[in-house]
Amino acid sequence: MTRILVLYYSSYGHVRALAKAEAQGALSVPGTTVDLRRVPETVPEEIRRSAGYVDDETPEAAPGDLARYNGFLFGTPTRFGMMASQMKQFLDQAGGLWAQNALVGKVAGVFASTGSQHGGHEATLLSTQIPLQHFGMLIAGLPYSFSGQTSRDGIIGGAPYGAGTIAGADGTLSPTATDLAGAQFQGAHVADLAARLAKAPSLREVA
Template identity: 75%
Template sequence: MSRILVLYYSSYGHVRTLADAEAEGARSVPGTEVDVRRVPETVPEEVRQQAGYVVDDTPAALPIDLENYDAIIIGTPTRFGMMAGQMKSFLDQAGGLWARNALVGKVGAVFASTGSQHGGHEATLLTTQVPLQHFGMLIAGMPYTFAGQTTSEEIIGGAPYGAGTIAGADGSRTPAETDLAGARFQGAHVARIVACLAGSNLQAEAA
């Protein structure tokens, strides 16, 4: 069995919805086991309530958990054109895994939610991939074989760099069906890559 982790942070539920779609897509590939986990919240509860953050009862992950998976699909909202601080804090705690090359050869992918079409959507997808490459992971995007990303008939998220959605300035938009289809596509795409790599040892010896 291939093991895939969908790891996300979500304030208002958009990324969590995409995470479930990513997991659904990955599970559609035979021989794939998927866990959905969130990163711990760093915002005080009082602030969360005032800001209207949604309650999330998804189990939280620990950085050490990452080495137990063949692939890690990361979801984050956009914060000023970059990943959310909660996700960055989580990844910053994975230095021990980096030091041991524990994630080398694993597949990594990213999806995101942004308030507006030009609010840093692609920048967030691309910059979130950077630490994954420092870990030595193999990056999977969302290729144009998912034709939904080229539509101009509606506002959609996603790019060749990963799936996504546009939440609207007030967060009132929910992921479009095209967005969810893109997330399912990406999850399955990652799972198929992992299946192809199964049995291969890509962990390089330190030079």
């Protein structure tokens, strides 16, 4: 079995909706198991309440869990063109796996939610990929074989760098059908690549 982890942080539910679609897509690949997890919250509860953050009962992951998976899909809201600090803190705690080369050669994709089309959407997708490459992961985006990303029907998220959605400046927009279809496509794409890599000969050992 190919094991896929869909790991996300979501404040208002937009990224969580994409994460569920990513998981559905990954599950559509035969021989795949998928775990949907979130990173731990770092914002105090009273601030969460006052800011209107949504509750989320999805189980949390721990950095050490990453070693058990063949592929990953990381979801984050945009924070000034970068991933949310909660996701960055989680990855920062995985230094032990980096030191062991435990994640080298595993495939990963990124998806994101942004307040506006020009609010750092693509920058977030790209900048989130940087630490993943330090871990030695192979990055899979959202290829143009998903034709929905070239649609001109309304505001849609996503890019060749990963699936996404535009939440609106006040967060009132929901992921469109195209956004969710893109997330499902990416989930299946990563799961398929992870399955192929899992069957391939081992990568070169450390020189």
